[in-house]
Amino acid sequence: MPGQSLFQRIAGQIGLYGAIACYVVFALLPIYWTIKISVTPQDLLYSEGIRLWPSRMTLDNYASVLKASDFPRYFLNSIIVSVTTAIIVTAVASFAGYALSRFKFRGKALVSLVLLLTQTFPLVMVIPPIYRIMGQLGLTDNLYGLIIIYTAFNIAFATFLMQSFLDGVPKDLEEAAMIDGCTRLDALRRVILPLTLPGMGATVAFVFTAAWSELLFGLMLINSESQKTFSVGLLTFVGKFAVDWGQMMAASVLALIPVCLFFLFLQRYLVTGLTAGAVKG
Amino acid sequence: MTAIAEDIGLLQRQADRRRFIEPWLYLSPALILIFTVLIVPLIIGISYSFRKFSAFHSEYVGLDQYRAMLGDKVLHGALINTAWWTVASLVLQFFLGLGLALLLNRPFHGRRLVQGLVFLPWAVPIFLTGLTWAWLFNPVIGPLPHIFHAIGLQAEPVTILADPQTAMWGPIIANVWFGIPFFAITLLAARKAIPSELYEAAAIDGASPWQQFTKVTLPFLAPTIAITVMLRTVWIATFADLIYVMTAGGPAGSTNTIATYIYVSAFKSLDKGYASAIAVLLLVLLIGYALIVIQIRRALLRDV
Amino acid sequence: MASVSLRNVHKKFGPVTVLESIDLEIADGEFVVLVGPSGCGKSTLLRSIAGLESINGGEIRIGDRQINHVAPKDRDIAMVFQSYALYPHMDVRQNMAFSLNLRKSPAELIAERVTAASAKLGLGSLLERLPKQLSGGQRQRVAMGRAIVRNPKVFLFDEPLSNLDAKLRSTMRTEIKALHQSLKTTAIYVTHDQVEAMTMANRIVVMHDGIIQQVGPPLELYDRPINIFVAGFIGSPTMNFFDAVSAGKSARLGDGSALALPASAAVKAGQEIVIGIRPEHLHFSREGLPGTVVVVEPLGMSTQVTLDAAGERVTLMALERPKLAPGEAKYLSAKPEDIHVFDRASGLRLN
Numbered sequence: 001m002p003g004q005s006l007f008q009r010i011a012g013q014i015g016l017y018g019a020i021a022c023y024v025v026f027a028l029l030p031i032y033w034t035i036k037i038s039v040t041p042q043d044l045l046y047s048e049g050i051r052l053w054p055s056r057m058t059l060d061n062y063a064s065v066l067k068a069s070d071f072p073r074y075f076l077n078s079i080i081v082s083v084t085t086a087i088i089v090t091a092v093a094s095f096a097g098y099a100l101s102r103f104k105f106r107g108k109a110l111v112s113l114v115l116l117l118t119q120t121f122p123l124v125m126v127i128p129p130i131y132r133i134m135g136q137l138g139l140t141d142n143l144y145g146l147i148i149i150y151t152a153f154n155i156a157f158a159t160f161l162m163q164s165f166l167d168g169v170p171k172d173l174e175e176a177a178m179i180d181g182c183t184r185l186d187a188l189r190r191v192i193l194p195l196t197l198p199g200m201g202a203t204v205a206f207v208f209t210a211a212w213s214e215l216l217f218g219l220m221l222i223n224s225e226s227q228k229t230f231s232v233g234l235l236t237f238v239g240k241f242a243v244d245w246g247q248m249m250a251a252s253v254l255a256l257i258p259v260c261l262f263f264l265f266l267q268r269y270l271v272t273g274l275t276a277g278a279v280k281g
Numbered sequence: 282m283t284a285i286a287e288d289i290g291l292l293q294r295q296a297d298r299r300r301f302i303e304p305w306l307y308l309s310p311a312l313i314l315i316f317t318v319l320i321v322p323l324i325i326g327i328s329y330s331f332r333k334f335s336a337f338h339s340e341y342v343g344l345d346q347y348r349a350m351l352g353d354k355v356l357h358g359a360l361i362n363t364a365w366w367t368v369a370s371l372v373l374q375f376f377l378g379l380g381l382a383l384l385l386n387r388p389f390h391g392r393r394l395v396q397g398l399v400f401l402p403w404a405v406p407i408f409l410t411g412l413t414w415a416w417l418f419n420p421v422i423g424p425l426p427h428i429f430h431a432i433g434l435q436a437e438p439v440t441i442l443a444d445p446q447t448a449m450w451g452p453i454i455a456n457v458w459f460g461i462p463f464f465a466i467t468l469l470a471a472r473k474a475i476p477s478e479l480y481e482a483a484a485i486d487g488a489s490p491w492q493q494f495t496k497v498t499l500p501f502l503a504p505t506i507a508i509t510v511m512l513r514t515v516w517i518a519t520f521a522d523l524i525y526v527m528t529a530g531g532p533a534g535s536t537n538t539i540a541t542y543i544y545v546s547a548f549k550s551l552d553k554g555y556a557s558a559i560a561v562l563l564l565v566l567l568i569g570y571a572l573i574v575i576q577i578r579r580a581l582l583r584d585v
Numbered sequence: 586m587a588s589v590s591l592r593n594v595h596k597k598f599g600p601v602t603v604l605e606s607i608d609l610e611i612a613d614g615e616f617v618v619l620v621g622p623s624g625c626g627k628s629t630l631l632r633s634i635a636g637l638e639s640i641n642g643g644e645i646r647i648g649d650r651q652i653n654h655v656a657p658k659d660r661d662i663a664m665v666f667q668s669y670a671l672y673p674h675m676d677v678r679q680n681m682a683f684s685l686n687l688r689k690s691p692a693e694l695i696a697e698r699v700t701a702a703s704a705k706l707g708l709g710s711l712l713e714r715l716p717k718q719l720s721g722g723q724r725q726r727v728a729m730g731r732a733i734v735r736n737p738k739v740f741l742f743d744e745p746l747s748n749l750d751a752k753l754r755s756t757m758r759t760e761i762k763a764l765h766q767s768l769k770t771t772a773i774y775v776t777h778d779q780v781e782a783m784t785m786a787n788r789i790v791v792m793h794d795g796i797i798q799q800v801g802p803p804l805e806l807y808d809r810p811i812n813i814f815v816a817g818f819i820g821s822p823t824m825n826f827f828d829a830v831s832a833g834k835s836a837r838l839g840d841g842s843a844l845a846l847p848a849s850a851a852v853k854a855g856q857e858i859v860i861g862i863r864p865e866h867l868h869f870s871r872e873g874l875p876g877t878v879v880v881v882e883p884l885g886m887s888t889q890v891t892l893d894a895a896g897e898r899v900t901l902m903a904l905e906r907p908k909l910a911p912g913e914a915k916y917l918s919a920k921p922e923d924i925h926v927f928d929r930a931s932g933l934r935l936n
């Protein structure tokens with residue numbers, strides 16, 4: 001920028017990169033540390049506890065987690081629950097978001113308000129009744145119950161996201177399609193939704209992440225080992241083997257992988273998609 | 282002639298009815314799900330708060346549970362902790378997130394990579410966040426106690442989670458780590474939506490960078506700030522997972538918030554009635570808070 | 586190809602009436618232009634004919650068929666949008682073939698129609714391109730190609746040229762008119778630009794505040810506008826208006842000067858009227874309306890002179906190049922048969 005001295009410019013750059021470095025280090029420290037411990041051999045764990053990197057690396061922890069424990073089972077359960085939830089939520093939210101984006105109707109403001117308020121629901125608030133109802137319906141201790149609950153809890157935010165993305169698609173595209181011979185539903189399917197694919201991807205990633213991370217309902221509703229999700233499994237693992245840090249860290253790293261990959265790839269679309277929607281209103 | 286006119290009238294009315302129902306058809310799956318899984322249990326939950334539960338049956342006790350709440354010292358402690366927990370987490374997250382958003386708005390080498398990396402904490406499952414930070418604070422395998430000792434913050438390297446005075450900071454820091462990306466993403470998106478001509482005009486008018494921030498950025502960001510702060514406050518206040526995993530409410534109840542207290546009451550002590558009463562209290566506080574913020578946002582939008 | 590008939594069409598948005606008692610008969614093959622200022626209801630009317638908006642009362646027929654309650658896709662119409670509304674994820678060929686693909690038409694039919702349409706519009710080399718790779722004018726043509734392929738009963742145009750620059754606009758105007766002459770399909774065209782209306786229409790429909798002001802061939806609206814609104818809307822530069830009071834065979838203007846009224850004027854003495862004179866009908870004379878020159882704008886073929894006269898800003902179009910200086914005093918006059926007389930209260934034409 002004209003008007004700044006060379007000194008100001010250099011100081012500004014140093015400040016900028018310095019601040020960014022701080023944020024990056026802060027963000028990565030826990031993850032880095034988890035990875036580090038996960039590849040530290042058992043015997044070096046206490047003596048080298050605080051070194052930046054173990055003197056000897058090992059993949060034994062990963063091996064034992066993958067082969068000798070129930071983790072692969074937990075992993076699979078979490079994948080099933082998270083993927084199913086993400087797909088169902090995105091589909092339902094696309095329709096709901098479309099309704100809020102395109103139509104003017106009496107009660108629209110009320111619906112938006114209700115959705116917003118359900119976002120603010122304390123999860124804990126509905127734990128007692130849901131536990132009882134799920135018990136009566138025979139949905140405890142299996143994955144279906146979890147899927148239903150996770151879906152309901154994520155609908156509101158996903159709808160908000162999809163509405164934002166759909167606002168970025170011009171209305172006359174579906175009008176043109178309707179004149180060309182589509183019903184509104186056809187137009188939505190053939191013309192509008194293909195154009196919101198990045199947005200849908202971002203929503204899927206978001207819901208997947210939320211479902212993957214969920215703990216309390218899983219803890220409450222699932223008891224048998226074969227149905228536990230990753231989060232529940234890891235927590236009970238912590239309780240059982242209080243001191244096998246290496247294995248726990250290895251399990252944690254494995255838990256992180258799908259989610260971080262998803263997110264790294266799709267967070268870009270979140271920003272651009274939200275911006276486009278924001279510009280429209 | 283009349284018969285044809287009637288037919289057309291009927292078709293017209295059918296078409297009108299279809300037009301009227303259309304938006305609701307699209308909304309129905311979402312609304313049905315929310316109603317059955319959230320609203321019905323909510324109402325049931327509220328009804329629980331008027332009952333007392335024991336091993337095999339429940340009885341209607343009117344406002345007894347609420348009266349019990351008034352005298353519950355643990356609850357009072359939890360309320361204070363909740364306030365601490367919420368405010369400290371929120372303030373730190375927000376300002377650090379805002380700072381990050383503004384930094385990411387400027388061009389620099391490797392920005393795309395950095396953007397991906399600093400948003401990672403949001404992707405990490407909560408329980409993992411809690412566990413990992415608990416480990417980081419653990420002197421056996423974590424670096425932090427030793428760092429704190431080295432720079433003089435602690436007399437000796439111990440985990441801050443064991444001391445009732447400092448325990449709350451553990452979850453707070455973990456929560457801040459987790460929450461910065463939320464604010465950074467939403468504020469960055471909102472910031473990008475501000476047309477650059479406004480900044481150019483301000484610069485020509487003689488505004489300093491600070492003035493540009495306060496006179497252009499902040500007013501435009503205000504509605505987004507209101508909504509994100511409100512959402513996040515509510516999420517934080519009702520967040521039991523993180524604290525539960527790190528400290529389970531201890532030591533000595535110093536990290537017990539309303540949310541963890543409800544969870545523990547409902548689960549461990551089997552008194553769903555009492556848990557529900559506390560949850561109702563929480564709900565009322567939150568709805569009141571949400572409505573206030575919505576009003577503020579509406580007022581802000583009108584001015585922009 | 587079919588006629589379009591609108592009878593007593595009403596539409597309200599909440600408490601606001603946007604279309605009132607619209608009666609319009611459009612003959613098969615006609616090119617009708619709906620024109621008027623922003624908010625007059627022309628787009629709403631077009632969209633009601635398309636089925637994108639519903640109406641609260643009245644009848645819309647295409648051919649013999651009443652279509653009030655029929656969905657847009659079943660009305661057998663095609664529409665060209667102001668923003669073209671091309672499907673961004675499909676190339677030009679797919680855009681044009683979309684409607685036929687929906688009806689599962691045989692591949693040879695689709696190929697034949699798409700080739701014919703693209704030949705007519707010069708799109709042959711662009712068939713594989715995506716909309717974002719096309720210029721504004723090219724996108725415009727693809728939008729029209731998409732409409733032509735449909736072979737509809739009626740073409741609807743919603744301000745299709747508004748997003749183009751001036752030069753492209755005049756080229757496309759001619760192209761659309763030529764296209765209509767070759768296809769002979771009924772067309773309804775909405776614009777706020779009265780030049781487009783004048784040059785393209787068989788008949789013009791002037792609308793204001795949801796009400797049809799006048800319907801007729803362009804020159805009829807130009808020569809015999811039915812009220813002050815139409816008189817002031819059609820024609821550029823706009824007609825000059827003077828408040829006056831009639832005194833039998835002449836009228837007294839605000840500054841005291843008098844103008845001779847045409848014989849056909851049905852005015853009573855003392856009636857408050859408005860006199861309208863088109864800029865090309867005003868002449869400099871030795872006596873008449875006194876005025877002061879303000880600005881002289883040479884246009885080459887003609888000269889536009891702005892004067893202050895009778896308390897109004899007056900525009901005069903001269904085919905010669907008069908030597909004038911700002912501030913000069915001149916006299917203006919017009920032939921009585923060129924003068925338009927309107928009743929001041931109702932705005933209606935009196936001659």
